[in-house]
Amino acid sequence: MRKPALPCLLGLCLLTAAALPAFADRGDLLIKNGTILTVTKGVIAKGDVLVIGGIIKQIGENIAAPAGVRVVDAAGRFVLPGIIDSHTHIALAGTNEGSEAITPEADVGTVINADDTSILTALSGGVTMVHTMHGSANPIGGPNVVLKTKWGRPSEELVVREALPTLKFALGENVKQSGRTVQPGQTQRYPATRMGANAIIRREFQKARNYMEQWDRYNKAAAAKNPPKNLVPPRQDLRLEVLAELLRGNMVARCHSYQATETLEFMELAKEFGFKIACFEHIWEGYKIADELAAAKIGISVFADSWAYKMEAAEGIAYDAGYCAKRGVLVSINSDSGERIRRLFNDAAKTMKYGGLSEEEALKLITINPAIQLGVDRIVGSLEVGKQGDIAIFNEHPMSAYTRCDMTIIEGDVYFDRDLVLKEREEAAKKAAAPRGEGGVS
């Protein structure tokens, strides 16, 4: 009878950790008198943002509230685009299909867990969108999925269908399982070296090419006026289908890598087989190959400074993000964590010290840059008329260490409201303190 624990816990969260969105808003909201950090169109010292039906309709000064539209007073506060986490693993019922090295059929999009409390944690840090990914246990993992952090909504409604389909790859220590002790009776999984990791990925792409050729030949033959009588279709291969999609350009690669060499070699593979790499993940030695990354127009999604937890992260300097950004690489700061996700703005601010980015540049690392990496910059990532109303309101500038997220809004609906949380907490405390039979709730 251990099952009821989770629903109970979630029920408690609803009551105490965050309030449900006010769906009565139906995506209509007017934010008044805030400092508007549009990210792409400069700063409005004191301005308003009007969202109607989930879409930003107007940004400017002295916008009158249409009848029936909720008004949020942001005087003295900062209004910015909802924060986007380019690499995380929250809201999933499974992360790593690590039993085999090659598992492109294992799609995390099929195991979305809309009840994961990490969604609330993300909202409390102004995060409105996440790229939630297959783990890094295998050279070829599986497809990833982009979600909005719409707590309380069913998983289908979380999925952002406009996003680029991405496929997870991984290199280095996780893939060669150097941190894992082989138990008696087990054998070490192939690959156990970076050579093997590169070779196995090449092998799979060769297979995928061959597979596509088989189907090409079959389709051509089948389409002929007089198809051969004994024409048999090739075997369907769900693994190779996914890789074929990548080779056809219908997906992009997102590759977990740490060291310079493995990264450069993956770029060689992409050239050899003609697929597109959207982004390298973590890439601690990005600063060593910033010029190559910039020239190839490959983005990077990195930690600000969480380093030295394993050997391949021992040269992961805090200047990585800022330096690469200055050299023309499209950089985002990611959390890779259900906790760090709520302080991505703090991590972005570190690039001002380590790398010399401006406030504006630093803010891009968690807004428009990840949006570009995910192919959703047409709809989110900045405050612009016509984009979706994904907005965070902070009490101080988001690049200040003293800042705090007060409100998180997705498509005009309020999903996190600190004032409401405090009010509910106060009421709960009053209830607990009230003399009721044998004392209150502990």
Place this chain on the structure above:
Amino acid sequence: MTRRALLIALLIVVLAAFASAQAKTPGVIAIINARIIPVVGGEIPKGTILIKDGLIAAIGADIDVPPGAEVVDATGLRAYPGMIDGYSSLGLVEVSGVAATVDNRETGRINPQARALEAIRYDSMHIPIARSNGITAAVVAPAGGLVSGVSCLLRLDGWTNRAMSVKAAAAMHIELPGIRGGRGGFGGGRGAPQVRADGPALLAELKELFKSARAYEKRRDAAAKNRLLALPEYNETYECLLPLLKGEMPAMISVHSERDIRAAIVFVRDENLKAVFFGVEQGFKAADELSKAGIPVVLGSLYDLPPVWEDGYDALFRNPGLLAKAGVKIAFSSSSASAAKDLPYHAAKAAAFGLDKTEALKAVTINTAEIFGVDKTMGSLEKGKAANIVLADNDILEHRTNIRKVYIDGREADLSSRYTELLEKFKKR
């Protein structure tokens, strides 16, 4: 041409090294035109600090600069006391995932004999990074088991572990279990919200252990005075616990849940220990009791999820402010080696959630010094104290702030690090 350039570069490096070695003999240094934030005492909008023999010889708005003094013009900069990390693994953990570089967790459960100072890797790559962010001293603690060992207080400058030691025995570390095993890392947020049951049981075990140690001491001392009495077998565990039991060092007790905090307060009183609590994630639920008991608190990393959801999403962030409001003396810690430089940001995070900003600054400087009994020499900019001074171009708790100069015991510290070395190397590409 390139060889000549190389030679010149080499010469410059050698001269620079020679010069910095020369600077090790401190003359008088005068930091002028600084906005001085002494932490103890009021802010001086534009003032001078004189450093002599490693100490602050004078500080104030109207200080005459003696002739021959090395003058450092700090116009546009703020002068702060060096920050002190209340709990770290600096010098004990290099690359946490590589066992060969990890020296903070001894095997077994009762290890009062393990002394952090004796294992400090003084040229750890993490120390210069922390130092270059304005942290000039740190408690370095062993971890794990029930009695983890003895921490030391380290100044973050020096050529040997002993030379860096401010206090060889800062505290004896005792660890009670966490509220929900594990930390909020990869994936995060799925820890079972259950308070583990064995906190009080472990305290009872410690009581027995301490009783045995005290009995051992009595027999040992009696035998020392009277040769007719049998000398007990040497017991390393008891011997190493005695300084704690005699009050020669405090117990630093890692304690997390409300229930364990309450139990630990009683334990400390019953055992008549000097104590510092560490972690204290649910401290806000027992803040008045902590305040009444006069037990100071070193907070664990705030980079974690609330121990139980019912505490609220911001529980760890507002905990420091609520403790301070109740009158508990608090200090922050990095609880880390590789992220030791983040110490000021924990303080700022707490300030974002209710802790007074002045109190936040104290909790990385003077409070920490007081908790570890070194406030006579550290923790603030006052005449007669060690010249641990940080010159910063902005608020020292802000991420964006650049640290321009750091003085440790009056010596200007090297601000280069693994970060800058690698950056410079690859900038040359």
